[in-house]
Amino acid sequence: MIMKYVRRVAAPLTAALAASLLVAAPAPASAAGGRYSADIRRTEYGIPHISAKDHGGLGYGYGYAFAQDNLCVMASWVLTLRGERSRHFGAEAMSDDAVDPVSNLASDVYYKSVQASGVLRRVLARPAPHGPGAELRALVDGYVAGFNRYLSDTGVDRLPDPACRGKEWVGPITATDVWTNLLDLGRLGSGSSFKEAIAASGQAGEGGGKEPEKPEKKVPAKTAAPPGSNAFAIGREATRDGHGMLLADPHFPWNGSRRFYQVHLTIPGVLDVSGGSLYGTPVVQIGHNATLAWTHTVSHAQRFTLYRLKLVPGQRTTYLVDGRPEPMGRQEVTVTVRDAGGAINPVTTTLYTSRYGPVLAMDWTEKTAVALADANVANLRFADEWLAMGAARDVAALRRAQDTYQGMPFVYTLATDAGGTAYFADASVVPHVTDEQAKRCHVGDDPEPLILDGSTSACLWGRDADAIEPGVFGPAAQPRLSRADYVTNANAGPWLTNPKAPLTGYPRVYGDTRTERDLRTRVGLDMVARRLSGGDGLGAPGFTLDTLQRTATGKRNLSAELLRADLRALCRAKPVMTASGGEKVDVRRACATLAAWDGRARLGSRGAILWREFFMNLNGPHRRPDGEVVPPESWWKVPFDPEQPLTTPRGLDIANPAVQSSLADAVRFFTANELPLTLTPGQAQRYGGVPVPGCTEGEGCFDRIRTGGPLSEAGRYPDVNTGSSFMMAVELTPAGPRTRTVLTYSLSAGAASPHHADQTELFSRGGWVTERFTEAEIRAYPHLTTTSLR
Structure with a gap:
């Protein structure tokens, strides 16, 4: 059952609603009543440069500019955060969560329960660093005021975006909405990804859920997460001119509320930061200032643990801890629902909680249940942390x-500064579970996921003296590395951040060591190695801003580099291959196409899609001639060797029948649908009508994309929905930062905006934007526009 609730396995993140937090609803917050002023100047592609004299004014300008470009997305997302989607769109429709969409009813029940828990009110009542600082509070209040100012000035009926123009569900936002959005961001792969399991706990607690066949097989090793990212932080020893350099390549959704918005925020003498900011958040998450640049990738560390509860015999909602019974907490949540006839009716749902957190509607039997303990359940510290990072002058200040704040919710941090120090850290929030405790308390046959014994208090999370709060690891336990050459990450664990200095010795909840790395990680490390040796064909060794850009967008396909020679040998030996259904297929033309292919995923790379379909077949389940479907067997010629992690596994085991059937099946699909074997990425994949280059991370592509489904009979994938999003290459020179960026899906989600697809077209052509950071650079833009808000 849990696989229904926890989607898109990518990296271990967290979950929500501790029983102690289920109290009264947070009081609505409103924007401060003070006066705000800000200037919004827009340069190429509509990129806003916002300046103000204080944080309130800065938020005011940012909120106004963001509303100009993306008000409809935020208005819809606010309905989600308030638990009001079923009232407007019906209970069965899917929510607008681009990371983990669920039914509106499940979404509403979950978010109403967050409101009713009182967690937000309590966090906002705490002083910094546990609660938000004064500058962040002013920024949020100003953001709300600016957003609402634009809505008031324009009017709902005159909004430029038809997606929400004139809609009755569009209205002003509150500070509570922005804080709730931040709280939800912290829970992105935890409570937020267990919405259905939390919302349905009442039915399971009353015996309405199905008995699982094998509970341990229902629980995934990793829970849902953002798709991931790439990052290089380059130190002085790895650059031609001795400057620090950074590549940011986050892979976030291309639609909905988890897109990045490009912005430049300035308070003279206080803050001057430029970069990518997730929708509805008034701080820059990935960016740079004059002397420091940083980015993030999704961490492999755990954000939560599951606890298996031992139920009192005959009492389905009472569990035992240290031999003593504890009744589960009950929470009644009421959601307003519009039925098919338009009638509005209340629907009340019961949720169950435990001392660990919410009890989930999965694997709930007469004997056991599962509860979720979330390290990020009450975490807003990351917002102040990002604000402080934006003002830091070097890596030491960032540390x-x-x-x-110790608040990073689910990401690694990679940074560099003008002095050329490259830095990596998993400074994220991680449950304090030592290896010894995990071994002693783990229940189930498999080491993952981390399901602990909830019947004994000896399995509660521990604490560190340097940790900001009990239950999480402190900074001393975190994997960190500072170098003068480079650090990298592509969502693998910390182990091979720099292969010259492997990171080891950290608790296993941070990630594993000496295990196989995925192809995207391997190609990224190989790209750095080739650039430092000069073996990539881009000139003399060492990074420059130009070679950093060209390296990042080279469209290499590592699986083809590792396997194509062996496939050619198979083609010579077997010009006719057997498909999975037993059919004989002539593959000579396909083999010739793959031999002539440039091995890249450029718009015009002829054969790239044929390779993808072959490789996806190779990695999927296989159907034998007798009709039995079997899981894929290892087809690598040389298996993984922990002593050679960068070069193994490699080679294609052409004696494996799955290799033949995978190619034969791909060719049969192309010929049956009269598709050219030379089908290119530019022909097969689009975003809003714009051809998109790139290939998948499974193939070993670095700046990868992901489409919304399989290749159609017409030779087209559904639109790209995830992948390289806000790409940023920065060189921190003594004269200031030199930066190139591209926002792959463009600045505005509004179809009527001139900036709806302009950067997408630029990305399609392989172009970048030369950033304007200094006053002189901004003023030099010949078409500069300025909006002064008072």
Whole structure:
């Protein structure tokens, strides 16, 4: 059952609603009543440069600019955060969560329960660093005021975006909405990804859920997460001119509320930061200032643990801890629902909680249940941390900010500064579960996921003296590495951040070591190695801003580099291959196409899609001639060797029948549908009508994309929905930062905006935007527009 609730396995993140937090609803917050002023200047592609004299004014300008470009997305997302989607769109329709969409009813029940828990009110009542600082509060209040100012000035009926123009569900936002959005961001792969399991706990607690066949097989090793990212932080020893350099390549959704918005925020003498900011958040998450640049990738660390509860015999909602019975907490949540006839009716749902957190509607039997303990359940510290990072002048100051707030919710941090120090850290929030405790308390046959014994208090999370709060690891336990050459990450664990200095010795909940790395990680490390040796054909060794850009967008396909020679040998030996159904298929033309292919995923790479379909077949389940479907067997010629992690596994075991059937099946699909074997990425994949280059991470592509489904009989994938999103290459020179960016899906989600697809077209052509950061650069833009808000 749990696989229904926890989707898109990518990296271990967290979950929500501790029983102690289920109290009264947070009081609505409103924007501060003070006066705000800000200037919004827009340069190429509509990129806003916002300046103000204080944080309130800065938020005011940012909220106004963001509303100009993306008000409809935010208006819809606010309905989600308020638990009001069923009232407007019906209970069965799917929510607008681009990471983990669920039914509106499940979404509403979950978010109403967050409101009713009182967690937000309590966090906002705490002083910094546990609760938001004064500058962040002013920024949020100003953001709300600016957003609402634009809505008031324009009017719902005159909004430029037809997606929400004139809709009765569009209205002003509140500070509570922005804080709830931040809280939800912290729970992105935890409570937020268990919405259905939390919302349906009442039915399971009353015996309405199905008995699982094998509970341990229902629980995934990793829970849902953002798709991931790439990052290079390059130190002085790896650059031609001795400057620090950074590549940011986050892979977030291309639709909905988890898109990045490009923005430049300035308070003279206080803050001057430029970069990518997730929708509805008034701080820059990935960016740079004059002397420091940083980015994030999704961490492999755990954000939560599951606890298996031992139920009192005959009492389905009472569990035992240290031999003593504890009744589960009950929470009644009422959601307003519009039925098919338009009638509005209340629907009340019961949720169950435990001392660990919410009890989930999965694997709930007469004997046991599963509860979720979330390390990020009440975490807003990351917002202040990002604000402090934006003001830091070097890596040392960034580290101090992270040690102060200890709030990064689910990401690694990679950074560099003008002095050329490259830095990696998993400074994220991680449950304090030592290897010894995990071994002693783990229940089930498999080491993952981390399901602990909830019947004994000896399995509660521990604490560190340097941790900001009990239950999480402190900075001393975190994997960190500072170098003068480079650090990298592509969502693998910390182990091979720099292969010259492997990171080891950290608790296993941070990730494993000496295990096989995925192809995207391997190609990224190989790209760095070739650039430092000069073996990539881009000139003399060492990074420049130009070679950093060209390296990042080279469209290499590592699976083809590792396997194509062996496939050619198979083609010579077997010009006719057997498909999975037993059919004989002539593959000579296909083999010739793959031999002539440039091995890249450029718009015009002829054969790239044929390779993808072959490789996807190779990695999927196989149907034998007798009709039995079997899981894929290992087809690598040389298996993984922990002593050679960068070069193994490799080669294609052409004696494996699955290799033949995979190619034969791909060719049969192309010929049956009269598709050219030379089908290119530019022909097969689009975003809003714009051809998109790139290939998948499974194939070993670095700046990868992901489409919304399989190749159609017409030779087209559904639109790209995830992948390289806000790409940023920065060189921190003594004269200031030199930066190139591209926002792959463009600045505005509004179809009527001139900036709806302009950067998408630029990305399609392989172009970048030369950033304007200094006053002189901004003023030099010949078509500069300025909006002064008072």
